Amino acid sequence: MIELKSAAEIERMRTTGQFVAQMLAEVGERAQVGVNLLYLELHVRERIRERGAESCYWDYAPSFGRGPFRNVICLSVNDAVLHGLPHDYTLRDGDVLTADLAVGIDGWVADAARTVIVGTAAAEDVRLVRATEEALAAGIEVARPGNRLGDVSAAIEAVATAHGYSVNREFGGHGLGRTMHEDPHVSNAGRAGRGMTLRAGMTLALEPWFAATTDRIVFDPDGWTIRSADGSRTAHSEHTIAITDDGPSVLTRLPQHAASA
Template sequence: MSLIKTDDQIEAMARAGRLLAACHREIAKRIAPGVTTLEIDAWVEAFLKRHDATPEQKGYMGYPYATCASVNEVICHGMPANDPLEKGDIVTIDMVVNLDGWLADSAWTYGVGPLSPVARSLMKTTHDALQAGIRKAIPGNRVGHISHTIQTLAEKKGFSVVRQFIGHGIGRRIHEEPPVPHFGPPNSGKILKAGMVITIEPMLTTGSWQAVIDKDSWTARTRDGSLSAQYEHTVAITSNGPRILTDQNS
């Protein structure tokens, strides 16, 4: 499939993105001590079904759930579980929505009750890094302008950027070209062109950026047990600047 999407195709992805954003707004009301990520997962699947959409990652390469749920030191691809969330936890809920064959992808980190100052700072910096990266998603820039901006902001605040997992193009498939790292030199990667649609999804940690994978072959956690947060949007490159297709405020 072409890297360049038509206006109609981007609008179809925007419809999926609006549904995904609405789902995240509802999740924010449900995250609380005592709730399990398995309960959140079941709610998400039912929500999407009510809106004639499907969770794209369910069944993808054998993944069994509608969402990924990554708690505390889990970086990404955590499996929903029956363990109740506790005060002070942070949990990232990541999902890909398929609406009429077009996809949108977004992850969000939620705090469970009162958080430590370190956890709050990590979450704020990760979200700030996402927003800074999005501002570089304009025609004529390279992917590396996004990457370098995110890494510079994160490391200036004392956090590390995970290297093993990166953003990507998206459309009718979850992973399309181009790859979108969150680290590296500014003049690297593909030149961004109007019509491209990508995910920007920085994962930051309070310690080492290195990850280890659990025996389930999915769950990625920090090697040193440090906290990790992630925020992700699906973004269209347009001649008028970046268009966030999964904006929760739209």
């Protein structure tokens, strides 16, 4: 069941989205050589407490996880791309770090992710990160009333294909609003003109993620951290958007970043 949100409810989600965006910006600024992942986790944990927000991750226990998640942010390094457990790891020059954050404020949720390169950036890693950002922008652009869900998936996949990356279909985007995961599932690959018709008031998290040389994944023994099956580098970009009669509205973008995806 899909709950259409009113304009007022979308603005409440935007308030949450602005906080999520600010947290990801702060993590990106602090992700320097020599910084421990646990420091980044504790920073976000404290900021959530100060804001009076609620982590969507704490005690999250889906079927694929091993026990409840007991962190407030996912931090995934290099070949890890999704659900990375913050742990005692010190960032090194050239590491690729993905931060993924979902919180609720006053009952409304927003979810976003950003990949940054620590220190010296290898050209192939820059290209991978930019491909996910371009794919996210392409998916957002077609998220308009009257288009189909498959149009969003196809737009994301087309960017991946153009860059030479294959797309995993097991994990993708999703609806959200009062909770972190709502209908519908938004695949990062699909056929244009297929799927449900998009309507004003739908709120979606679009999240293209690619690995450099595979679309297959493996899980760490922790049951959470998802890695590329061949150990290749990964990247992940995500925004929460609202579909409106005036077009897509990005709820997890800071005002100064309005020109970028």
